[in-house]
Amino acid sequence: MISTLFDRTLRGLAVFSAGILGVIAVFIAINVVLRNLGLPVVYGALDAIQYALMIATFLGAPWVLSIGGHVKVDLITSNLSQRTAYALTRLTSAIGAVTAGVLGWYGLQAVLASAARGSMIRTSFVIPEWWMLAFVPLSLALCTIIFIRRLLYPETAERSLSGL
Amino acid sequence: EEITLRAVSAFTLGTAFSREFESFVEWINENGKGVVQINLIGGPEAVPPFELGNAVQSGVVDIANNTTAYYPNLLPTGDALHLAENTIQEQRENGCYELVDRIHQEQMNAKYLGHGGDGIGYHLYLTKPVEGPDLSGLTIRTTPVYQAMFTQLGANLVRTAPGEVYSALERGAIDGYGWPSQGVLDLGWDEQTKYRVDPSFYNVDVNTLVNLDTWNSLTDEQRAKLEEGAAWMEELNNDNADRNATEYAAQAEAGIETITFSEADAEAWTNAARDAGWAAVAEVDADLAQQMRACMTK
Amino acid sequence: MDWGLTLTLMLGGLAVLLLIGLPVAFAFIAVTTVGAYFVLGGDRGILQLARNSAQSVANFQLAPIPLFILMGEILFQTGVAHRAIDAIERVVTRIPGRMSVVTIFGGTIFAALSGSTIANTAMLGGTLLPGMLKRGYHPSMAMGPIMASGAIAMLIPPSALAVLVGSLAGISIAGLLIAGVLPALLLAVLFVAYVVGRSLLDPKVAPPDVYEEMPLRERWTPFVIYVLPLSVLFAVVIGSLLAGIATPTESAALGSITAVIIGAAYRALSWEKMGRALMETLKLSVMILFIIAASQTFAQVLSFSGATNGLINAINAVDPTPLMVLLGMIAILLFLGCFIDQVSMLMVTVPVFVPLAGAMEINELTLGVVYLLTMEIGLLTPPFGLLLFVMRGVAPPEIRMPQIYASVMPFLLIKLFVLALIVWLPGIGTWLPSLMGR
Numbered sequence: 042m043i044s045t046l047f048d049r050t051l052r053g054l055a056v057f058s059a060g061i062l063g064v065i066a067v068f069i070a071i072n073v074v075l076r077n078l079g080l081p082v083v084y085g086a087l088d089a090i091q092y093a094l095m096i097a098t099f100l101g102a103p104w105v106l107s108i109g110g111h112v113k114v115d116l117i118t119s120n121l122s123q124r125t126a127y128a129l130t131r132l133t134s135a136i137g138a139v140t141a142g143v144l145g146w147y148g149l150q151a152v153l154a155s156a157a158r159g160s161m162i163r164t165s166f167v168i169p170e171w172w173m174l175a176f177v178p179l180s181l182a183l184c185t186i187i188f189i190r191r192l193l194y195p196e197t198a199e200r201s202l203s204g205l
Numbered sequence: 206e207e208i209t210l211r212a213v214s215a216f217t218l219g220t221a222f223s224r225e226f227e228s229f230v231e232w233i234n235e236n237g238k239g240v241v242q243i244n245l246i247g248g249p250e251a252v253p254p255f256e257l258g259n260a261v262q263s264g265v266v267d268i269a270n271n272t273t274a275y276y277p278n279l280l281p282t283g284d285a286l287h288l289a290e291n292t293i294q295e296q297r298e299n300g301c302y303e304l305v306d307r308i309h310q311e312q313m314n315a316k317y318l319g320h321g322g323d324g325i326g327y328h329l330y331l332t333k334p335v336e337g338p339d340l341s342g343l344t345i346r347t348t349p350v351y352q353a354m355f356t357q358l359g360a361n362l363v364r365t366a367p368g369e370v371y372s373a374l375e376r377g378a379i380d381g382y383g384w385p386s387q388g389v390l391d392l393g394w395d396e397q398t399k400y401r402v403d404p405s406f407y408n409v410d411v412n413t414l415v416n417l418d419t420w421n422s423l424t425d426e427q428r429a430k431l432e433e434g435a436a437w438m439e440e441l442n443n444d445n446a447d448r449n450a451t452e453y454a455a456q457a458e459a460g461i462e463t464i465t466f467s468e469a470d471a472e473a474w475t476n477a478a479r480d481a482g483w484a485a486v487a488e489v490d491a492d493l494a495q496q497m498r499a500c501m502t503k
Numbered sequence: 504m505d506w507g508l509t510l511t512l513m514l515g516g517l518a519v520l521l522l523i524g525l526p527v528a529f530a531f532i533a534v535t536t537v538g539a540y541f542v543l544g545g546d547r548g549i550l551q552l553a554r555n556s557a558q559s560v561a562n563f564q565l566a567p568i569p570l571f572i573l574m575g576e577i578l579f580q581t582g583v584a585h586r587a588i589d590a591i592e593r594v595v596t597r598i599p600g601r602m603s604v605v606t607i608f609g610g611t612i613f614a615a616l617s618g619s620t621i622a623n624t625a626m627l628g629g630t631l632l633p634g635m636l637k638r639g640y641h642p643s644m645a646m647g648p649i650m651a652s653g654a655i656a657m658l659i660p661p662s663a664l665a666v667l668v669g670s671l672a673g674i675s676i677a678g679l680l681i682a683g684v685l686p687a688l689l690l691a692v693l694f695v696a697y698v699v700g701r702s703l704l705d706p707k708v709a710p711p712d713v714y715e716e717m718p719l720r721e722r723w724t725p726f727v728i729y730v731l732p733l734s735v736l737f738a739v740v741i742g743s744l745l746a747g748i749a750t751p752t753e754s755a756a757l758g759s760i761t762a763v764i765i766g767a768a769y770r771a772l773s774w775e776k777m778g779r780a781l782m783e784t785l786k787l788s789v790m791i792l793f794i795i796a797a798s799q800t801f802a803q804v805l806s807f808s809g810a811t812n813g814l815i816n817a818i819n820a821v822d823p824t825p826l827m828v829l830l831g832m833i834a835i836l837l838f839l840g841c842f843i844d845q846v847s848m849l850m851v852t853v854p855v856f857v858p859l860a861g862a863m864e865i866n867e868l869t870l871g872v873v874y875l876l877t878m879e880i881g882l883l884t885p886p887f888g889l890l891l892f893v894m895r896g897v898a899p900p901e902i903r904m905p906q907i908y909a910s911v912m913p914f915l916l917i918k919l920f921v922l923a924l925i926v927w928l929p930g931i932g933t934w935l936p937s938l939m940g941r
């Protein structure tokens with residue numbers, strides 16, 4: 042139940058991120074057309090797209106992790122008995138959870154420090170810096186939960202082929 | 206006893222805006238034996254330029270060679286530094302240095318040790334000629350440094366990633382860009398640039414910053430040595446006039462014509478740069494802007 | 504800490520974590536976090552790392568990656584790609600090894616429309632393999648060309664991997680995208696030559712098949728309808744880059760929009776298909792971008808520790824020639840390619856190879872093309888070759904993995920030959936970009 046709700050949240054964030062990518066494509070294309078018609082282009086597009094890429098990456102990452110879409114080297118893992126495979130999944134999930142947890146925790150400290158200082162991003166627009174930094178701990182917190190779930194239930198770990 | 210400090214530059218080592226700092230490091234390592242040494246770790250490959258301010262604030266690096274444009278998140282009035290019309294030597298005389306040092310200490314936990322870039326102005330580079338300071342109808346690639354000025358002069362502004370400037374010029378997507386007097390040829394942009402507008406405006410600012418906790422932990426002797434090195438480095442700013450002359454000659458060689466404004470136009474140009482620049486700083490902190498303008502302009 | 508020790512610990516730790524199956528991005532993050540603690544100085548080092556990771560993907564140069572992927576996904580999801588293959592099949596006649604040649608033509612054309620070797624291989628395998636096996640083609644003549652030409656997708660723009668190589672290695676992205684074109688075409692020509700030659704020598708491997716006799720008009724009509732319009736996409740993406748009228752980002756965005764328009768013109772578009780294309784795009788893009796965030800920070804910590812410079816100085820001390828260094832890099836890349844995926848190959852080596860190549864004054868485009876070709880070869884080398892697994896997925900169950908390995912061997916040799924040719928005559932890679940309007 043909670044797990045289903047959690048998966049829906051991940052997917053919701055992913056749909057939002059996919060939407061961002063679609064908007065980036067439309068936005069750049071519109072800018073090209075505007076420019077070739079001699080009309081003024083959207084001034085802050087470059088900065089907006091940079092941050093949009095960052096947001097899509099960090100919000101999409103937990104969903105990609107949950108569906109096993111992050112590339113793995115399965116040189117050893119693909120030839121193991123199920124029992125050994127589960128044990129190894131538990132080990133990697135524990136390492137993953139600690140890693141994402143630690144970096145997420147420090148990411149949160151970075152957000153709090155930046156917010157307390159009142160740091161602003163000053164490019165073609167001015168926004169609080171912590172708004173952007175916040176996507177890092179948010180993403181890593183969700184990844185931590187996914188790793189913990191996989192640690193407890195290694196059979197839910199998905200195997201899929203990813204690459205380009 | 207000897208201490209070794211870790212330094213990083215926001216600019217690739219060996220390029221124009223790292224040059225003085227590297228000389229400073231060499232000077233310290235030669236003259237500071239037994240007192241203080243600097244380990245120059247590297248450039249942007251070690252710390253991303255826009256994070257270098259944070260790294261020197263937190264003490265990840267002890268010394269940074271950085272420009273205010275890379276740390277507006279920490280020092281929002283930093284833009285004022287490139288609006289200065291006097292030299293760092295004059296600012297050390299008139300108390301302006303103390304003011305800028307105090308802001309760095311208070312706002313970003315850094316000692317403002319030294320300053321380079323005096324005498325390297327910015328220019329507007331164009332693909333089509335202009336008559337005077339009216340930029341309406343022109344699309345100009347900008348960074349926050351000249352955003353206020355070019356807006357006031359009526360230009361149409363765009364932000365273009367550095368890697369895309371060349372093709373944007375070629376296709377006429379932009380009619381020009383603002384850039385320091387040095388560096389256009391290194392980027393290869395000269396092939397698509399027809400004019401440089403004189404006079405220049407503003408000054409490049411490359412600042413030597415020391416983490417304040419590190420600074421406070423140093424002995425008087427170590428601090429004195431670093432300050433001596435900084436003063437020595439600041440004298441190197443005098444070479445910039447010659448460097449500009451060499452660069453202008455190379456630009457001419459590459460086919461970049463100079464558009465020199467009439468005296469009246471030049472004054473309007475410079476005034477627009479000054480007024481728009483200070484107005485933008487005043488918007489962030491009116492009081493500080495006023496104090497800095499008083500000691501940085503003539 | 505001594506740089507050699509740091510280097511050993513970081514690369515060694517990474518190798519262990521990769522081998523036990525931690526997702527690549529998290530393997531990098533784990534090693535980098537520990538590294539940041541010791542190299543950057545405790546808590547504040549990890550805090551800086553968290554900030555750097557956000558900064559690393561907020562980079563406009565990376566925008567073509569999702570856009571190129573999106574473009575290919577739209578063509579595949581709308582079925583435009585499959586219809587085009589059918590049309591190509593009709594017009595290729597009277598050539599020994601006909602279906603294998605169709606595969607290579609189709610694979611090369613789609614290489615110019617899609618940046619995904621996996622999608623390209625799966626599509627070719629799905630549409631052409633059953634027919635070839637039914638016609639009695641030897642498995643090596645059926646599967647080999649599918650995998651070999653599927654892999655070309657990463658050499659010809661659109662190519663997300665080329666953008667990745669360019670942005671990580673600091674090589675002109677537009678230049679690198681164009682640099683892959685000639686080697687790719689050379690590969691395609693050599694593949695065709697091999698297929699035709701082998702069919703002539705040993706007709707059993709590709710039985711001369713009975714294709715439907717049909718009037719010229721009927722034969723060519725589907726080609727005109729389903730293949731020729733795709734040249735618009737070709738013009739938009741490659742043409743605009745080559746002519747210098749669009750930046751890689753712009754050509755990628757225009758390519759995506761054009762793909763949507765083409766899909767709509769064929770009445771093959773639906774919200775559902777668009778949604779699926781976008782989600783697939785997100786999956787691949789996030790996978791790449793997240794790894795970028797992880798590996799750039801890895802490279803920063805490595806550089807900060809002095810390990811990068813230390814290693815370069817150590818190599819310089821041996822005083823090797825640039826050719827020796829380049830051959831050494833190729834050997835390492837080919838070796839890694841046997842075991843790990845393309846993105847990881849890039850991530851593990853770029854922090855060391857790029858500064859090293861700079862120090863040795865190796866032409867950056869040559870380095871870029873070498874990266875692309877060795878990565879492409881890695882897609883096909885056992886035991887870990889992504890396309891070998893894709894083929895396993897689409898081939899009928901009676902085909903064994905060793906057969907798949909064997910089928911690709913002749914094509915691997917051709918690829919190694921072209922790689923050697925590029926080292927010998929770098930102009931194959933650098934000539935076309937030199938003509939560009941930059």
Ligand code: NA
Pocket residue numbers: 613614615616617618619655656657658659660661662
């Ligand atoms: Na491609």
Ligand code: NA
Pocket residue numbers: 840841842843880881882883884885886887888889
């Ligand atoms: Na391989």
